[in-house]
Amino acid sequence: MNLGHTKGTDMLESKECPDCKRINEVLTRVGDRWSLLVIISLSEYGTLRFNELKRNLGISQRMLSLTLKKLERDGLVHRTYHPTIPPKVEYKLTQMGKSFREPVSAIGSWALDNLIKIDKAREKYDVTVGS
Amino acid sequence: MNLGHTKGTDMLESKECPDCKRINEVLTRVGDRWSLLVIISLSEYGTLRFNELKRNLGISQRMLSLTLKKLERDGLVHRTYHPTIPPKVEYKLTQMGKSFREPVSAIGSWALDNLIKIDKAREKYDVTVGS
DNA sequence: ATAGTCGGTAACAAAAACATACCTGATTAT
């Protein structure tokens, strides 16, 4: 008995939490998994070439290319092109990139500390809720 | 003159960076944008109902439902159901959820501090690289 | 009677992420 548009619809009514939106923006920008892993690698090794990153992370050429371009565009990574033969391109963190390393490694440490707890919580949840 | 499989293929050769993989796991679990925003909201307000969160974040019902379920499963959020009429469901952080709040707000603060810089970097990049 | 609240779910559409394979051009190593 669907009489059309009589029932309530779910509009999005975001108005509050002004900061949340902006945090949201940044998180969607640098919050994907490859970006963070690239930043972690660069912060550990200082400077890395394209294929060094590729080998370290097990990322595909295409995703690495896209990820580095995004990070460079956002001012987190600096790219240096040496027109030698074969070509040599080096990537390193900018100042802003380095400053981002701190909150990121905070998350990383927490992750390492709590992985086991999370796994256990999952098991318990899956048992009680059961599927 | 393509003779088939003679040319090099792009294999993925991930072997190094043992920690990266595990950090990756947590980041893919709680690293999506809604999870972090839910955690931030709960840490600020203590306890929130479903629709309160929905209004605060401007998130769709479905995404909030999925996000909360994931967070509950991972042991970061606790759900209390009051079978009143209308029903009342309250969400709050667990102990582990609270411990996660610190690294999360570190990211949040960084995001707020650096949004403008990122925007400027983008502009500059778009101009020099041009489209 | 009709619309609204509450906390969701199911079905579907759109978008983003990711994978796979192949291409370049100059050069070196085999």
Place this chain on the structure above:
DNA sequence: ATAATCAGGTATGTTTTTGTTACCGACTAT
């Protein structure tokens, strides 16, 4: 000659994530 290296670009698909819309039951307020 042939293959390999370097740093990607491009084309095409698949898979995952995200968002939209409608719907539920049980009640209240108009």
